[in-house]
Amino acid sequence: DADVTQTPRNRITKTGKRIMLECSQTKGHDRMYWYRQDPGLGLRLIYYSFDVKDINKGEISDGYSVSRQAQAKFSLSLESAIPNQTALYFCATSDPSGTGSDEQYFGPGTRLTVT
Amino acid sequence: KNQVEQSPQSLIILEGKNCTLQCNYTVSPFSNLRWYKQDTGRGPVSLTIMTFSENTKSNGRYTATLDADTKQSSLHITASQLSDSASYICVVTIKAAGNKLTFGGGTRVLVKP
Numbered sequence: 001d002a003d004v005t006q007t008p009r010n011r012i013t014k015t016g017k018r019i020m021l022e023c024s025q026t027k028g029h030d031r032m033y034w035y036r037q038d039p040g041l042g043l044r045l046i047y048y049s050f051d052v053k054d055i056n057k058g059e060i061s062d063g064y065s066v067s068r069q070a071q072a073k074f075s076l077s078l079e080s081a082i083p084n085q086t087a088l089y090f091c092a093t094s095d096p097s098g099t100g101s102d103e104q105y106f107g108p109g110t111r112l113t114v115t
Numbered sequence: 116k117n118q119v120e121q122s123p124q125s126l127i128i129l130e131g132k133n134c135t136l137q138c139n140y141t142v143s144p145f146s147n148l149r150w151y152k153q154d155t156g157r158g159p160v161s162l163t164i165m166t167f168s169e170n171t172k173s174n175g176r177y178t179a180t181l182d183a184d185t186k187q188s189s190l191h192i193t194a195s196q197l198s199d200s201a202s203y204i205c206v207v208t209i210k211a212a213g214n215k216l217t218f219g220g221g222t223r224v225l226v227k228p
Contacts, residue, residue, distance in 0.1 A: 004158070042119065042204070042218030043159075090158050102208075103149070104216065106158030 003027045004107035006091050012113045013081050021076045021110050023091030031094040032074040033104065034058075034066060036087040043090065049074055081114045088112075118142070119207050119219035127225045128195055136222045138188040138205030146210035150179050150190045153202040153221065162190070162203075195226045 004025045013019050023032065030051045035043040035058075045058030047066040055066060063085060067075045078085055088111050092104040119140045128134045140148070147166045151159035163172040163179040165188070171180045176193045192199055205219040 040124070040220055042220050043216075044218070045215070092158075103161055103164065106160070108158050109156070 004091060004093055004105055006089075006107040006110050008110060009108065010111045012115065014115055015082055017081050019078045019081055019112070021078075021089055021091075021112070023074045023076070023107055025072050025091075025093045025105075025107075027093050027095070027105060028071075029093035029095040029105075030071060031096065031102070032068065033092040033094070034064075034074065034076045035090045035092065036060070036085075037090060037109075038087050046076065046089075078112075078114075081112075083114045086112060086114045119205055119217050121203075121205050121219040121222050123222060124220070125223040125225070127227060130195060130197060130226055130228050132195055134192050134195060134224065136190045136192075136203050136205075136224070138190070138219055140186050140188070140205070140207045140217070140219075142186075142207040142209055142217050144210040145183065145186075146208040148179075148181055148188050148208070149206045150177070150188075151204040151206060153204060155201070159204055192224070195224075197226050197228060200224060200226045 007022045033048040034046040037043045044060050049055050049068045065077045088109050090109050091107040094102045094104045096102040122137045149164045150162045153159040162174050162177050165172050165181045178191045181188045202221040202223045204221045207217050209215045
């Protein structure tokens, strides 16, 4: 969905490096999310934010941190990357006040490889 | 533990044929169930959404059913097209603060000419 963009789309980094994944949205949604997807597994929630001043841990937040710089921007950081953080990362947004029952809209994903 | 299980993990069908994907869940309390389509290299896109009181929902050639008593859902694809090749993900929303989503592992569908 072009309304939710992620940068970079692909990244290869080395163990121990700090890396930031960025997400921007033009949908005007207050809620934003970060997920990771591993082969054969469902998407798992890393962090979520219901507004600029609200940050919450998801089910797999260890090793990650986030920053909500503005309503439209939500960044995910890996302070010291490790190989088992190799995965596909998705950002999503939602609006609970809309007609879609808080439907989440996903970005195109960032493929991260940690060597 | 809240879980969403999908079957089969993958399937191959010929163009023009029908297929049905299954989703069983143990999520409680239940708010709604969605089916998403995820094309390779893309983010998931919502196909259908059903609440507790809905038994079926269609979106073009996609028809989802829900049996809240047995906690089962299915997604039926009619007259498959090559563009239906994708992963289909069942997602159940927990009726609680934050509307947490629980994702199934997906079924990968390959439509062959």
